[in-house]
Amino acid sequence: MSKIVAIVVTYNRVDMLEECVNAILAQSYPLYKILIVNNASTDSTGKLIEKMEIDHPDLVHGIELKKNLGGAGGFTYGLLAASLYDADFIWMMDDDVEPRRDCLEHLLAGFEKREDADMVCPLVYGIRRQKIQGHQHKVLDRYLMDSEAPVNGEASLIKLDANAFVGPLIRAASLSRYGLPISQYFIWADDLEYTFRIGNAGKLYLSKDAVIDHKDQQGKPVAWKAYYGFRNYMDFIRLHREQSSCYALSVGLLLFRSARATISITLKGDDKNRGKAYLAPLGALDGLLGNWNRNVR
Numbered sequence: 001m002s003k004i005v006a007i008v009v010t011y012n013r014v015d016m017l018e019e020c021v022n023a024i025l026a027q028s029y030p031l032y033k034i035l036i037v038n039n040a041s042t043d044s045t046g047k048l049i050e051k052m053e054i055d056h057p058d059l060v061h062g063i064e065l066k067k068n069l070g071g072a073g074g075f076t077y078g079l080l081a082a083s084l085y086d087a088d089f090i091w092m093m094d095d096d097v098e099p100r101r102d103c104l105e106h107l108l109a110g111f112e113k114r115e116d117a118d119m120v121c122p123l124v125y126g127i128r129r130q131k132i133q134g135h136q137h138k139v140l141d142r143y144l145m146d147s148e149a150p151v152n153g154e155a156s157l158i159k160l161d162a163n164a165f166v167g168p169l170i171r172a173a174s175l176s177r178y179g180l181p182i183s184q185y186f187i188w189a190d191d192l193e194y195t196f197r198i199g200n201a202g203k204l205y206l207s208k209d210a211v212i213d214h215k216d217q218q219g220k221p222v223a224w225k226a227y228y229g230f231r232n233y234m235d236f237i238r239l240h241r242e243q244s245s246c247y248a249l250s251v252g253l254l255l256f257r258s259a260r261a262t263i264s265i266t267l268k269g270d271d272k273n274r275g276k277a278y279l280a281p282l283g284a285l286d287g288l289l290g291n292w293n294r295n296v297r
Contacts, residue, residue: 002108004031005087005172009074010095011039014048016215021052021060023098024091029105031091035081037063037074070186075165079180087172092165096215099167106210107169110157118174118203119195121163122210123151133214136164137206138192142245144237145253146192151208158206161199165191167212174198182235184292188225189232193239200243221265223276224296227283230258234287251288258284 006024010017017036024034034056036049049062063081065074075092082090089111091104103122110120124136134148140161141147149160181194198204234254241247258281265277279296286294 001030002088003086004029004089004091004104004169005033005035005082005085006031006091006093007035007037007075007078007082008093008095009037009039009071009078010041010045011068011074012041012043012045013095014041014043014045017045017095018048019098020093020095023100025056025059026101027099027104028102029108031059031104032087033082033085034060035063035078036060037078037081038065039068039070039074040065069183070190071165072181072185072187072190073183075190076180076183079175083172083175089169090172090175091167091169093167093212094165096217097166097212098215099210099212103167103210103212104169106207107167110205110207110210111169111171113157114205116203117171117205118178118201119163119168119170119198120157120205120207120210121160121168121195122166122212123206123208124164124166124214125211126216127213128216133166133216136166136214138162140196143250143253144240144244145250145257149206151206156208158208159199159202160195160204160206162192162196163199163204163206165195166214167210168195170198174203177201182232185232185235186228188229189236192233193236196236196240200240221261221269221273223265223269223273223279226258226261226265227279227286227294227296229283230254230261230280231283231287234284235290238288238290255281255284 137149261280
Protein backbone atom coordinates (compact mmCIF):
# COMPACT_ATOMS: atom_id res chain seq x y z
CA MET A 1 0.00 0.00 0.00
CA SER A 2 1.07 3.59 -0.57
CA LYS A 3 2.39 5.51 2.41
CA ILE A 4 0.25 8.63 2.88
CA VAL A 5 1.00 11.59 5.15
CA ALA A 6 -1.72 14.22 5.59
CA ILE A 7 -1.09 17.87 6.46
CA VAL A 8 -3.80 19.95 8.13
CA VAL A 9 -3.06 23.65 8.67
CA THR A 10 -5.18 25.23 11.39
CA TYR A 11 -5.72 28.54 13.15
CA ASN A 12 -8.39 29.24 15.79
CA ARG A 13 -11.05 26.91 14.39
CA VAL A 14 -10.99 24.11 16.92
CA ASP A 15 -14.43 22.71 16.08
CA MET A 16 -13.70 22.59 12.37
CA LEU A 17 -10.30 21.02 13.04
CA GLU A 18 -11.86 18.19 15.02
CA GLU A 19 -14.38 17.51 12.25
CA CYS A 20 -11.65 17.62 9.62
CA VAL A 21 -9.36 15.18 11.41
CA ASN A 22 -12.26 12.83 12.16
CA ALA A 23 -13.06 12.77 8.43
CA ILE A 24 -9.44 11.91 7.66
CA LEU A 25 -9.47 9.15 10.27
CA ALA A 26 -12.61 7.71 8.64
CA GLN A 27 -11.05 7.36 5.18
CA SER A 28 -11.51 4.05 3.39
CA TYR A 29 -7.77 4.10 2.60
CA PRO A 30 -5.55 4.12 5.73
CA LEU A 31 -3.04 6.88 6.35
CA TYR A 32 0.44 6.56 7.80
CA LYS A 33 0.52 9.91 9.61
CA ILE A 34 -1.62 13.03 10.15
CA LEU A 35 0.40 16.19 10.80
CA ILE A 36 -1.53 19.11 12.30
CA VAL A 37 0.25 22.43 11.84
CA ASN A 38 -1.01 24.83 14.52
CA ASN A 39 -0.45 28.42 13.41
CA ALA A 40 -0.09 29.76 16.98
CA SER A 41 -3.82 29.47 17.71
CA THR A 42 -5.12 31.33 20.74
CA ASP A 43 -8.18 29.14 21.36
CA SER A 44 -8.24 25.53 22.62
CA THR A 45 -6.68 24.12 19.44
CA GLY A 46 -3.50 23.13 21.26
CA LYS A 47 -5.43 21.10 23.84
CA LEU A 48 -7.41 19.33 21.12
CA ILE A 49 -4.21 18.37 19.31
CA GLU A 50 -2.74 17.01 22.56
CA LYS A 51 -5.86 14.88 23.05
CA MET A 52 -5.70 13.58 19.49
CA GLU A 53 -2.04 12.66 19.95
CA ILE A 54 -2.99 10.66 23.06
CA ASP A 55 -5.94 8.98 21.36
CA HIS A 56 -3.93 8.18 18.19
CA PRO A 57 -0.28 8.11 19.33
CA ASP A 58 1.05 6.38 16.21
CA LEU A 59 -0.97 8.43 13.76
CA VAL A 60 -1.51 12.07 14.84
CA HIS A 61 1.36 14.49 15.44
CA GLY A 62 1.06 18.20 16.19
CA ILE A 63 3.47 20.86 14.95
CA GLU A 64 3.27 24.03 17.06
CA LEU A 65 4.42 27.23 15.34
CA LYS A 66 5.50 30.13 17.54
CA LYS A 67 3.63 32.69 15.45
CA ASN A 68 0.91 32.70 12.81
CA LEU A 69 2.60 32.26 9.43
CA GLY A 70 -0.65 32.04 7.49
CA GLY A 71 -1.60 29.23 5.18
CA ALA A 72 1.52 29.75 3.05
CA GLY A 73 3.90 29.35 5.99
CA GLY A 74 1.84 26.56 7.50
CA PHE A 75 1.91 24.44 4.35
CA THR A 76 5.61 25.12 3.88
CA TYR A 77 6.37 23.81 7.37
CA GLY A 78 3.97 20.92 6.87
CA LEU A 79 5.55 19.81 3.61
CA LEU A 80 9.01 20.00 5.16
CA ALA A 81 7.86 17.85 8.09
CA ALA A 82 6.01 15.37 5.86
CA SER A 83 9.10 14.91 3.70
CA LEU A 84 10.89 13.37 6.71
CA TYR A 85 8.53 10.37 6.79
CA ASP A 86 9.59 8.83 3.47
CA ALA A 87 6.00 9.07 2.23
CA ASP A 88 4.76 8.17 -1.21
CA PHE A 89 2.12 10.91 -1.23
CA ILE A 90 1.30 13.99 0.85
CA TRP A 91 -2.30 15.14 1.31
CA MET A 92 -2.78 18.89 1.90
CA MET A 93 -5.75 20.73 3.40
CA ASP A 94 -6.91 23.51 5.71
CA ASP A 95 -9.05 22.81 8.76
CA ASP A 96 -12.33 23.93 7.16
CA VAL A 97 -12.83 20.82 5.02
CA GLU A 98 -14.16 17.30 5.41
CA PRO A 99 -13.02 14.83 2.75
CA ARG A 100 -15.70 12.28 1.97
CA ARG A 101 -14.93 8.74 3.08
CA ASP A 102 -13.62 7.53 -0.29
CA CYS A 103 -11.89 10.79 -1.25
CA LEU A 104 -8.32 9.58 -0.73
CA GLU A 105 -9.06 6.28 -2.42
CA HIS A 106 -10.26 8.08 -5.56
CA LEU A 107 -7.30 10.47 -5.54
CA LEU A 108 -4.92 7.51 -5.56
CA ALA A 109 -6.94 5.94 -8.36
CA GLY A 110 -6.33 9.14 -10.33
CA PHE A 111 -2.59 8.55 -10.11
CA GLU A 112 -3.10 5.01 -11.36
CA LYS A 113 -5.04 6.31 -14.36
CA ARG A 114 -2.54 9.08 -15.10
CA GLU A 115 0.93 7.85 -14.25
CA ASP A 116 2.35 11.18 -15.44
CA ALA A 117 0.48 13.09 -12.69
CA ASP A 118 2.39 14.77 -9.88
CA MET A 119 -0.73 16.18 -8.16
CA VAL A 120 -4.37 15.08 -8.21
CA CYS A 121 -7.04 17.32 -6.65
CA PRO A 122 -10.52 16.49 -5.36
CA LEU A 123 -13.68 18.20 -6.54
CA VAL A 124 -14.56 20.89 -3.98
CA TYR A 125 -18.17 21.03 -2.86
CA GLY A 126 -19.28 24.08 -0.88
CA ILE A 127 -21.67 23.00 1.84
CA ARG A 128 -22.94 26.53 2.56
CA ARG A 129 -24.37 27.06 -0.92
CA GLN A 130 -24.71 23.36 -1.69
CA LYS A 131 -22.84 23.45 -4.98
CA ILE A 132 -19.46 22.78 -6.55
CA GLN A 133 -16.92 25.56 -5.95
CA GLY A 134 -15.57 25.86 -9.45
CA HIS A 135 -13.30 28.76 -8.53
CA GLN A 136 -11.07 26.34 -6.61
CA HIS A 137 -10.10 24.64 -9.90
CA LYS A 138 -8.38 27.00 -12.31
CA VAL A 139 -7.41 27.52 -15.91
CA LEU A 140 -5.25 30.50 -16.86
CA ASP A 141 -5.42 32.49 -20.07
CA ARG A 142 -2.49 33.74 -22.12
CA TYR A 143 -2.07 36.70 -19.74
CA LEU A 144 -2.08 34.52 -16.58
CA MET A 145 -5.55 35.64 -15.53
CA ASP A 146 -7.38 32.81 -13.79
CA SER A 147 -10.93 31.55 -14.31
CA GLU A 148 -12.94 28.49 -13.34
CA ALA A 149 -11.98 25.25 -15.03
CA PRO A 150 -14.88 23.54 -16.82
CA VAL A 151 -15.82 20.58 -14.63
CA ASN A 152 -18.91 19.44 -16.53
CA GLY A 153 -18.69 16.61 -18.99
CA GLU A 154 -18.09 12.89 -18.84
CA ALA A 155 -14.35 12.86 -18.20
CA SER A 156 -13.52 11.85 -14.63
CA LEU A 157 -10.02 13.34 -14.79
CA ILE A 158 -9.49 16.92 -16.00
CA LYS A 159 -6.17 18.63 -16.58
CA LEU A 160 -5.78 21.92 -14.66
CA ASP A 161 -3.47 24.91 -14.69
CA ALA A 162 -3.75 25.55 -10.94
CA ASN A 163 -5.82 24.58 -7.91
CA ALA A 164 -6.51 25.66 -4.33
CA PHE A 165 -4.91 23.90 -1.37
CA VAL A 166 -8.26 22.23 -0.66
CA GLY A 167 -7.32 18.58 -0.48
CA PRO A 168 -4.74 18.09 -3.27
CA LEU A 169 -2.61 14.93 -3.13
CA ILE A 170 0.97 15.44 -4.26
CA ARG A 171 3.54 12.82 -5.15
CA ALA A 172 6.18 13.21 -2.42
CA ALA A 173 9.09 12.56 -4.77
CA SER A 174 8.03 15.57 -6.86
CA LEU A 175 8.93 18.00 -4.05
CA SER A 176 12.51 17.84 -5.26
CA ARG A 177 11.31 19.14 -8.63
CA TYR A 178 8.80 21.81 -7.56
CA GLY A 179 10.19 22.91 -4.21
CA LEU A 180 7.99 24.48 -1.53
CA PRO A 181 5.30 27.18 -1.49
CA ILE A 182 6.43 30.79 -1.03
CA SER A 183 5.98 31.22 2.72
CA GLN A 184 6.21 35.04 2.50
CA TYR A 185 2.84 35.12 0.74
CA PHE A 186 1.14 34.50 4.12
CA ILE A 187 -2.35 33.98 2.64
CA TRP A 188 -3.95 33.89 -0.80
CA ALA A 189 -2.34 33.00 -4.13
CA ASP A 190 0.28 30.78 -2.47
CA ASP A 191 -1.67 27.79 -3.77
CA LEU A 192 -2.11 29.39 -7.20
CA GLU A 193 1.61 30.00 -7.60
CA TYR A 194 2.67 26.60 -6.28
CA THR A 195 0.19 24.44 -8.16
CA PHE A 196 0.83 26.42 -11.36
CA ARG A 197 4.39 25.09 -11.27
CA ILE A 198 2.87 21.61 -11.52
CA GLY A 199 0.12 22.58 -13.95
CA ASN A 200 2.60 24.33 -16.23
CA ALA A 201 4.48 21.03 -16.45
CA GLY A 202 1.23 19.35 -17.50
CA LYS A 203 1.08 17.14 -14.41
CA LEU A 204 -1.88 18.58 -12.45
CA TYR A 205 -5.29 16.89 -12.57
CA LEU A 206 -8.74 17.12 -11.03
CA SER A 207 -10.50 13.89 -10.06
CA LYS A 208 -14.25 14.38 -10.18
CA ASP A 209 -14.73 11.08 -8.36
CA ALA A 210 -12.89 12.38 -5.29
CA VAL A 211 -15.01 14.91 -3.39
CA ILE A 212 -14.15 17.13 -0.44
CA ASP A 213 -16.69 19.25 1.43
CA HIS A 214 -15.61 22.83 2.08
CA LYS A 215 -17.04 25.05 4.81
CA ASP A 216 -15.91 28.26 3.15
CA GLN A 217 -17.51 31.27 4.84
CA GLN A 218 -17.96 33.96 2.22
CA GLY A 219 -18.82 37.08 4.19
CA LYS A 220 -18.15 40.72 3.48
CA PRO A 221 -14.88 41.58 1.70
CA VAL A 222 -11.86 42.12 3.95
CA ALA A 223 -9.40 44.79 2.83
CA TRP A 224 -6.22 43.38 4.38
CA LYS A 225 -6.82 39.99 2.78
CA ALA A 226 -7.33 41.70 -0.58
CA TYR A 227 -3.95 43.39 -0.08
CA TYR A 228 -2.15 40.07 0.29
CA GLY A 229 -4.14 38.51 -2.53
CA PHE A 230 -3.21 41.18 -5.08
CA ARG A 231 0.37 41.55 -3.85
CA ASN A 232 0.94 37.84 -4.18
CA TYR A 233 -0.86 37.51 -7.52
CA MET A 234 1.28 40.30 -8.95
CA ASP A 235 4.39 38.55 -7.70
CA PHE A 236 3.12 35.35 -9.32
CA ILE A 237 2.84 37.20 -12.65
CA ARG A 238 6.34 38.56 -12.20
CA LEU A 239 7.79 35.12 -11.44
CA HIS A 240 6.06 33.47 -14.39
CA ARG A 241 6.21 36.38 -16.83
CA GLU A 242 7.69 34.13 -19.54
CA GLN A 243 4.35 32.28 -19.64
CA SER A 244 2.46 35.49 -20.44
CA SER A 245 1.90 36.62 -24.01
CA CYS A 246 2.40 40.20 -22.84
CA TYR A 247 3.77 40.91 -19.38
CA ALA A 248 2.73 44.57 -19.43
CA LEU A 249 -0.84 43.62 -20.29
CA SER A 250 -0.87 41.02 -17.51
CA VAL A 251 0.18 43.70 -15.04
CA GLY A 252 -2.46 46.09 -16.36
CA LEU A 253 -5.21 43.49 -16.15
CA LEU A 254 -4.39 42.71 -12.53
CA LEU A 255 -4.28 46.41 -11.65
CA PHE A 256 -7.74 46.69 -13.18
CA ARG A 257 -8.92 43.75 -11.07
CA SER A 258 -7.55 45.45 -7.96
CA ALA A 259 -9.43 48.64 -8.84
CA ARG A 260 -12.65 46.65 -9.16
CA ALA A 261 -11.93 45.09 -5.76
CA THR A 262 -11.63 48.59 -4.29
CA ILE A 263 -15.12 49.39 -5.54
CA SER A 264 -16.46 46.09 -4.19
CA ILE A 265 -14.96 46.68 -0.72
CA THR A 266 -16.31 50.24 -0.70
CA LEU A 267 -19.82 49.12 -1.62
CA LYS A 268 -20.04 45.82 0.26
CA GLY A 269 -17.56 46.05 3.11
CA ASP A 270 -18.30 47.03 6.69
CA ASP A 271 -17.28 50.41 8.12
CA LYS A 272 -13.84 49.16 9.12
CA ASN A 273 -13.00 47.81 5.68
CA ARG A 274 -14.57 50.53 3.53
CA GLY A 275 -11.98 52.97 4.83
CA LYS A 276 -9.19 50.61 3.82
CA ALA A 277 -10.41 49.72 0.34
CA TYR A 278 -7.25 51.29 -1.09
CA LEU A 279 -5.28 48.27 0.20
CA ALA A 280 -6.27 46.21 -2.84
CA PRO A 281 -4.43 48.29 -5.48
CA LEU A 282 -1.68 49.04 -2.93
CA GLY A 283 -1.06 45.31 -2.70
CA ALA A 284 -0.82 45.02 -6.47
CA LEU A 285 1.71 47.87 -6.57
CA ASP A 286 3.77 46.38 -3.74
CA GLY A 287 3.83 43.07 -5.59
CA LEU A 288 5.01 44.82 -8.73
CA LEU A 289 7.74 46.69 -6.84
CA GLY A 290 8.77 43.72 -4.69
CA ASN A 291 7.85 45.40 -1.41
CA TRP A 292 7.47 42.67 1.22
CA ASN A 293 7.86 44.84 4.33
CA ARG A 294 4.36 46.30 4.63
CA ASN A 295 2.22 44.76 7.39
CA VAL A 296 -1.45 45.63 6.91
CA ARG A 297 -3.09 43.25 9.38
